[in-house]
Amino acid sequence: MGDDVLRGSCLCGGVAYKADGPVKHTSHCYCTMCQKQHGAASGTYANVARATFAYERGEDLVTEYASSDHGRRGFCKVCGSTLYWRSTQAEGRIAVTLGTLDPAYTGTVQRELHTDTKPSWLPVK
Secondary structure (H helix, E strand, O other): OOOOEEEEEOOOOOOEEEEEOOOOEEEEEOOHHHHHHHOOOOEEEEEEEHHHEEEEEOHHHEEEEEOOOOEEEEEEOOOOOEEEEEEOOOOOEEEEEHHHEOOOOOOOOOEEEOHHHOOOOOOOO
């Protein structure tokens, strides 16, 4: 899979989306909000132009949670799958979760964010 079109869906299959265009960057975010949202060590994202993001089905099943004064997290209200994170300060970008992509993303993760709260229980590289 190249960086031209990303397609993703939630766990229950009710929501499907696509984003056209190149991935600006990919990241593991270790902030405590991403840890709580994902129930994991990090949230892993592909940052793309928001203008290229579109729902293919299930937009009515998506809701957002304002996790901070500048961040919104979109998820399926049926199955709870986290679909994206977006900043209200950078309206032109959206970060889709790599774990929801169909097929799986084949690129590499380029950045680690908020490493000061990276869990100590992660394996050593």
